[in-house]
Amino acid sequence: MTEKLTMRDNATFRWIALLLLALAMFCSYIFMDILSPIKDLMQTHRGWDSTAFGTMQGAETFLNVFVFFLIFAGIILDKMGVRFTAVLSGVVMLIGGLIKYFAISESFMGSGLETWFTNHLNYIPGFDELGVSPFYRGMPASAKLAAIGFMIFGCGTEMAGITVSRGIVKWFKGRETALAMGSEMALARLGVATCMIFSPYFARLGGSVNVSRSVAFGVVLLCIALIMFVVYFFMDRKLDAQTGEAEETDDPFKVSDIGKILSSMGFWLVALLCVLYYSAIFPFQKYAVNMLQCNLTLNEPQAGSFWAGDTVTIVQYLIMLVVAVGSFSSNFAKKKSLKVGLMALAVVALAVYCVMGYKRGTAETIFAVFPLLAVAITPILGNYVDHKGKAASMLMIGSLLLILCHLTFAFILPGFKGNAVGGAVVAYLTILVLGASFSLVPAALWPSVPKLVDEKIIGSAYALIFWIQNIGLWLFPLLIGKVLDKTNPNVTNPVDFNYTWPLVMLACLGIAALVIGIILKAVDGKKHLGLEEPNIH
Numbered sequence: 019m020t021e022k023l024t025m026r027d028n029a030t031f032r033w034i035a036l037l038l039l040a041l042a043m044f045c046s047y048i049f050m051d052i053l054s055p056i057k058d059l060m061q062t063h064r065g066w067d068s069t070a071f072g073t074m075q076g077a078e079t080f081l082n083v084f085v086f087f088l089i090f091a092g093i094i095l096d097k098m099g100v101r102f103t104a105v106l107s108g109v110v111m112l113i114g115g116l117i118k119y120f121a122i123s124e125s126f127m128g129s130g131l132e133t134w135f136t137n138h139l140n141y142i143p144g145f146d147e148l149g150v151s152p153f154y155r156g157m158p159a160s161a162k163l164a165a166i167g168f169m170i171f172g173c174g175t176e177m178a179g180i181t182v183s184r185g186i187v188k189w190f191k192g193r194e195t196a197l198a199m200g201s202e203m204a205l206a207r208l209g210v211a212t213c214m215i216f217s218p219y220f221a222r223l224g225g226s227v228n229v230s231r232s233v234a235f236g237v238v239l240l241c242i243a244l245i246m247f248v249v250y251f252f253m254d255r256k257l258d259a260q261t262g263e264a265e266e267t268d269d270p271f272k273v274s275d276i277g278k279i280l281s282s283m284g285f286w287l288v289a290l291l292c293v294l295y296y297s298a299i300f301p302f303q304k305y306a307v308n309m310l311q312c313n314l315t316l317n318e319p320q321a322g323s324f325w326a327g328d329t330v331t332i333v334q335y336l337i338m339l340v341v342a343v344g345s346f347s348s349n350f351a352k353k354k355s356l357k358v359g360l361m362a363l364a365v366v367a368l369a370v371y372c373v374m375g376y377k378r379g380t381a382e383t384i385f386a387v388f389p390l391l392a393v394a395i396t397p398i399l400g401n402y403v404d405h406k407g408k409a410a411s412m413l414m415i416g417s418l419l420l421i422l423c424h425l426t427f428a429f430i431l432p433g434f435k436g437n438a439v440g441g442a443v444v445a446y447l448t449i450l451v452l453g454a455s456f457s458l459v460p461a462a463l464w465p466s467v468p469k470l471v472d473e474k475i476i477g478s479a480y481a482l483i484f485w486i487q488n489i490g491l492w493l494f495p496l497l498i499g500k501v502l503d504k505t506n507p508n509v510t511n512p513v514d515f516n517y518t519w520p521l522v523m524l525a526c527l528g529i530a531a532l533v534i535g536i537i538l539k540a541v542d543g544k545k546h547l548g549l550e551e552p553n554i555h
Contacts, residue, residue, distance in 0.1 A: 038249055047206050057307065066160075068498075078491065084150065091176065105248060108248070114170030115236060119230060122230045135159035210388055210389050217232040287541060288463060296490060316380065316438070388453045392457035399457060410535065425521070502520055
């Protein structure tokens with residue numbers, strides 16, 4: 019009697035499930051950085067200096083870190099299952115997004131609520147003494163309320179992150195797990211490029227600046243993310259009906275499970291590598307556009323020309339999609355001629371995209387290339403880890419590239435100030451390499467976690483790693499803002515900052531990540547954790 023095949027055994031259904039999860043994360047990534055490309059506008063139109071901007075951005079992870087929400091999210095995931103937690107995370111993200119939108123909208127300005135926030139939340143007992151308060155005296159009222167909304171959104175998006183990771187393990191275990199995780203992150207990170215292109219577009223739409231339009235665009239996408247999770251809910255429920263598996267775990271969660279996770283040396287090394295690596299990337303994204311504005315010579319196009327209009331934004335985004343789809347699809351093409359053709363199309367489209375970004379003379383369209391090389395190589399790396407292994411070695415290579423890129427931004431790029439073409443070329447190459455280094459993490463690190471802990475507590479293990487990671491994601495946007503203000507004491511023009519010291523700080527994180535990577539490889543060799551082994555035997 020042959021074993022009954024399920025949706026999980028059908029590649030089409032597996033990848034549809036992955037697509038639903040990836041599209042939801044794509045939307046959340048856009049909202050996560052929705053204000054990053056308009057930092058200069060937030061300073062000129064809402065009075066947010068670098069400290070206020072960094073404090074608000076760091077608030078995204080405040081509840082996850084200091085109220086331990088991520089730990090509770092892991093427990094909820096292990097007890098309630100993937101589909102319930104996915105829909106819950108979508109609802110929480112949307113609530114936080116709506117609060118942030120109201121904080122930045124014209125309706126909040128001049129309201130009684132603005133007065134209340136101006137006069138309150140200037141001192142938080144306990145948190146102020148520890149120096150970790152998400153607010154401070156003199157912080158703009160709009161930034162305070164936006165921080166509250168971003169905290170709630172952060173709870174939802176990090177819950178979604180661990181849920182998606184668990185969902186992929188559920189649908190792909192024993193199959194192409196690393197390829198699936200890499201592909202999910204490649205698509206999700208297209209959200210970064212989408213955000214960089216469209217956030218300034220909506221903020222300046224029609225020739226007038228309104229920063230709340232950018233956030234409204236993000237809120238609409240959070241509605242779409244929730245829809246994706248709801249569709250996944252029904253698909254996942256049907257899978258469980260076919261397999262006879264219960265959504266809730268048969269062996270209920272116990273506090274001692276956390277002890278099992280924390281007693282693993284491999285877990286701690288992976289967690290430390292994660293926090294160092296991500297802290298050098300995500301906080302940087304929030305300042306990258308402003309950093310480029312300060313270091314590049316950007317020639318503004320003539321008013322009324324094609325390059326200064328709204329149409330070019332749509333055209334450039336479509337070309338970006340050609341790059342992404344062409345390079346990503348080439349990984350799955352069976353015929354060599356088709357594979358080469360798709361990659362050639364992607365390379366030509368990327369060159370056209372870069373020229374258009376230069377012609378437009380905007381930093382955000384230059385930085386938008388960040389995820390494009392990652393989209394191309396993440397499936398390659400994931401497929402390699404699935405069949406050949408070497409995950410720990412890849413993480414070391416990623417750390418080296420990270421160090422190189424941040425030091426290039428700090429010391430080489432400023433030397434091209436005044437040379438528009440040279441500066442753009444250096445910026446494009448460095449940003450592409452940085453994106454490539456970032457792709458090593460989802461392809462190599464996340465699929466390694468199931469090798470370190472029991473399947474029953476994977477959700478809690480991911481939650482603990484995300485919690486440790488969130489400490490860095492809370493701290494470093496705040497630190498970058500403070501270092502920026504301290505090292506530029508008399509700078510009032512938002513495009514005149516010197517970013518050398520914040521970038522050196524981020525390069526130091528890369529050095530620490532490299533050291534941890536070396537130790538991880540040594541421990542793997544001694545204890546045979548299986549990190550260098552393939553996922554598919």
